[in-house]
Amino acid sequence: MTTTENLTTEQVRERVAEQLRRSRARSTALTDAVDEDDLVRQHSRLMSPLVWDLAHIGNQEELWLVRDVGGRDPVRSDIDELYDAFQHARADRPALPLLKPREARTYVREVREKVFDVLERTPLQGRRLVQDGFAFGMIVQHEQQHDETMLATHQLRTGAPVLHAEDPPRAAEPLPAREVLVPGGEFTMGTSTEPWALDNERPAHAAHVDAFFIDTVPVSNGEYLAFIDAGGYDDPRWWSEVGWAHRQKANLVAPRFWERGPAGWHRTRFGVVEQVPFDEPVVHVCFHEAQAYANWAGKRLPTEVEWEKAARFDPATGRSRRYPWGDEDPGPEHANLGQRHLRPAPVGSYPAGASALGVRQLMGDVWEWCDSDLRPYPGFAAFPYREYSEVFFGGDYKMLRGGSFGTDASAVRGTFRNWDHPIRRQIFAGFRLARDARPDEVR
Ligand SMILES: [Fe+2]
16 A cells, blocks of 8 residues: 555545455455355365355454454454464364355455444554554455465366456567676665555665675576476485475476476466466476576575565665555556466566566566575564564575565565465465676676
8 A cells, every 4th residue: 555644544544445345356256256165175285265264354354353443342253263373274174163155255244344334433543553544454465365375275276267367468578688786785675664564574674785686587487497308306406405305205396287298398277278388487386496496597596685675776766665666556567466367477577567776577476485584674573463473483484575466466565575385386486586796797
């Protein structure tokens, strides 16, 4: 959401209402697309049944907006435990006495009606939780995050295709350069002013990087195929020790959803079997695969600090932008976000979304693995609850930045931080490469 500095309370309310309606339209589309059996079935042990996600969205909304912000009586006090993500692992959720699809739909509708009433009557100032509509923004982002999770469940689902979307526009112009130099020195990382930024993105602080080069675009399927053809999956030299052990154990031979046929590589994308398009960013690779590719290519993954500097730093002003292209909210010309298209756009697309330094497709298309662990920024304070970020610090997570075609614009920013286990492949993640700058290359 745009920085709310100049918005009246009424304008903030209107924006909240619009975002709530948008996220609900998406949740509805994702759950109405399949029949009742499909909604309650577990399509993968990595995922919840879709009907769990739906009622969980409503339950979080009830806990924060109806009960806490609104001070109202519970809509349903008997189901909190079922929909507490920390109580039950995803694999165990199908066995729970979950709300039936019809009950879940009724529940989320009842909660939403109360929330609109709470929104109307709550002064959006005073208490930090409601300042600039923060709690509402948190719930909008939560629903959109689950909508991306549900999209990943759709990708794991077998059966006839049920989701359809137009293909993204093709790149309009050739790339000016393969890689760009990011100057060394300090820049401002994170934010203290973005009203709906979450605790782990805060506070703004000075971060240093040495000069480095970053690729203009993410690694493509065609490039990744060269790694496969060169025997990259069979050569432990390119893999970290833990990465190689995982490659052996999980028998990785190609990105997830790829299959080698007599006429080359195919992939399954939301139920459609198609030839692997060489010019799209590679997606559905884990951190270990990304790292092995980078080693084979003689480069490396960027760190999270490097990624954010490449995305936000404007050398002309010395300040950090909200998004690569500037401070305006994402529009369809900037990035492939919001499930408008159900695939990444070809590498080099979205020239209007390039960063000040000329790096493209940092937002949208594919989440980008960074070679960094999840750590708090200096001055981090958990808000509004420890379970949002703090309990994950110190795990084996690797950072993911920039969002994918499945991520909504309200749920990603230049400062937004995502993380996952380094073995995860069902998420819409790819990567781009970086390398150190040699002294003679630094101007
Ligand atoms: Fe959740």
